[in-house]
Amino acid sequence: MxxxxxxxxxxxxxxxxxxxxxxxxxxxxxxxxxxxxxxxxxxxxxxxxxxxxxxxxxxxxxxxxxxxxxxxxxxxxxxxxxxxxxxxxxxxxxxxxxxxxxxxxxxxxxxxxxxxxxxxxxxxxxxxxxxxxxxxxxxxxxxxxxxxxxxxxxxxxxxxxxxxxxxxxxxxKPTTAGQNIAIDEDDIVAIVTRRLVKENDSIKSLVSIKLGSKQIYQNKYDYPYITTLAAFYETNEILLNCYEGGLDIDKNFKQFRPSNDEIDTYYYFLEKIWIRLLQKCPGFESILNGRRQPGDLRKRTENNGTPVFDDSGKPIAGGNVFARPIGQFIIAEVLKAVGVQGRSTDEAIDAIMSNISMDIDQAPWVGVIWNPSAQRIIGGKAERAMIASIIIHALGLKIKRKVRELRQKYRETLEDPKAKLLPPINWSGRPDSVSSDNEENVSGAEEEY
Structure with missing residues (x-):
């Protein structure tokens, strides 16, 4: 026919x-x-x-x-x-x-x-x-x-x-991840990421709107920022996983636009976490009030805050790990574990920023994600996960590996057979009773850390 x-x-x-x-x-x-x-x-x-x-x-x-x-x-x-x-x-x-x-x-x-x-x-x-x-x-x-x-x-x-x-x-040529973040109207992570950059004055001044990279470099273009749009999106995706005990942020979840009320809820949840992180992180007060720029925090300093220079007079890189995307990824992973295990993220942020050095030249960062001699970020997701586990362990929460195995891996990475994990952090979210590290994946009263 x-x-x-x-x-x-x-x-x-x-x-x-x-x-x-x-x-x-x-x-x-x-x-x-x-x-x-x-x-x-x-x-x-x-x-x-x-x-x-x-x-x-x-x-x-x-x-x-x-x-x-x-x-x-x-x-x-x-x-x-x-x-x-x-x-x-x-x-x-x-x-x-x-x-x-x-x-x-x-x-x-x-x-x-x-x-x-x-x-x-x-x-x-x-x-x-x-x-x-x-x-x-x-x-x-x-x-x-x-x-x-x-x-x-x-x-x-x-x-x-x-x-x-x-x-x-x-x-x-498919659209890049950065382009998707900029235009996607169904992906909840993209929606709230754009909104945070657009509406929150403190946050938008710290996020570089470059679509093709997650890296922040110590140059004049990235000096005013602590992260890029793509890295900010990834951090927010991690953080949303700790919302009310854990969201399952997978492709299916990001495929359909939530209601406006849900979008507002997720937005205010993330905004609250970011503002608290920025307010509590050492060194960021001067960034928020405009006296310094984030690039200043990515320099090695003396105890009095004076930059350290090499023989040629060039500032030596180092400084605050949270002024870099990799530090934000790691802290977000820790807060994800805190939320999933039913603890307060606000109290965890206070405990972390008060008890763990944010100096990238100090433990637990140096030698794992930072090479002080080369003055550059090293490692990848495995190293990020290791440091997150070390911090989660110090908070007294469950981790996904045996503590002794974590310690051994940390020592192998540092090539230091005597390296210790972080000591326990006493905070209100710490479990009342924890067992030793012989078999349990829980922080315990160890003789050495």
Missing amino acids: ADYVPALKAKMGDWQYYVTVMKLGKIARECRIAEEIRPNRDLNELVQREITARVEKEMVPYLLKESQRFYGALVVAVYGGEPEFSPVTVDEHHLLDDTNRSTYGFGLLRFDGSQIYYALDGQHRLRSIQKAIELNADLAKEEISVIILKHEETPAGLQRTRRLFSTLNRRA
């Missing part, structure tokens, strides 16, 4: 294509992925990549739950069907040029019914549409724009189509 599709005829390069609109139901029924058309006949003929689990975990729920759902155009190749385009003359509108009324590409694209479509770009969207309609048949009535290209069933045609697929997919 012949199939007529209203379309616009267009050309770019040596590709002739047609732009149309189709019901989701028609797309779900008639469009396929390449594996279904030519299942593993030859690797050189495969023009599709593997469909990932992201379809069911993220995309199908998006179609089912989001009232503002929208997909960009599918690019589909069609073979068979003997397509034939019949232009339709447009002559009734006064805005069209009298001499070119029949050249605007309006028309009908006719297929004889034997055509087969497959998704050249949008195979994940196609699969999610098919699965979502199985769960909600009403979606079949909705529409999506479709770009149709003719596919030639020859070796040269397959190569040509495969090359276009590669161009549309492999070479397509």
Whole structure:
């Protein structure tokens, strides 16, 4: 049976294509992925990549739950069907040029019914549409724009189509993490991160709005800041995990925008933590009142606060670990454990800032995440986790490893067989009774730390 599709005829390069609109139901029924058309006949003929689990975990729920759902155009190749385009003359509108009324590409694209479509770009969207309609048949009535290209069933045609697929997919540049933070209106972490930077005067002056990096460097561009937008986002994601005993901040949680009341709640929760951290962290009072800049805190100083210079007269890097993203990550991980274990984050912040040196040239930072000779950050997530565990242990809370194993790893990292963990911190959130470190993953009354 012949199939007529209203379309616009267009050309770019040596590709002739047609732009149309189709019901989701028609797309779900008639469009396929390449594996279904030519299942593993030859690797050189495969023009599709593997469909990932992201379809069911993220995309199908998006179609089912989001009232503002929208997909960009599918690019589909069609073979068979003997397509034939019949232009339709447009002559009734006064805005069209009298001499070119029949050249605007309006028309009908006719297929004889034997055509087969497959998704050249949008195979994940196609699969999610098919699965979502199985769960909600009403979606079949909705529409999506479709770009149709003719596919030639020859070796040269397959190569040509495969090359276009590669161009549309492999070479397509996705948005960066920083760009996603700047524009995402569903990800709760991105929403509250932007709002903190926009609305809180103390915080926004300390966050560098550069999208491509989590690093803060000791140069004139980063000197006024303690973190970047991307690093601030990561820290907030960690901190939100301790909200009311622990949120599960995964991709699914960040996929759907919460209510405005929930957004307000998360915003004020994070704002309170950040303000307390900035107020309690040694050295930050002068930053908040504008007498100094964060870059001043990233310099090694004498006990009286005087900067230390090398032989060439250049200030030696060091100073406050919390003036760097890595220090914020670690403190956030500690507060996450505090919140998950039902303790007060406010009291924990006070205890940490009063009892643990924030000097990056001191324990527990030096030699683990900081090389004082090279004056640079070292280590990665494993080292961050180690220091977080050391601080959590000092607070008397549960950690995810045996204390003796933590101590041994710390000594190996420092290459010091006598290195001690931090001594216990007495604070109101400390458990009343703790066992020794022989078997339990809990801070105890050790003879050495």
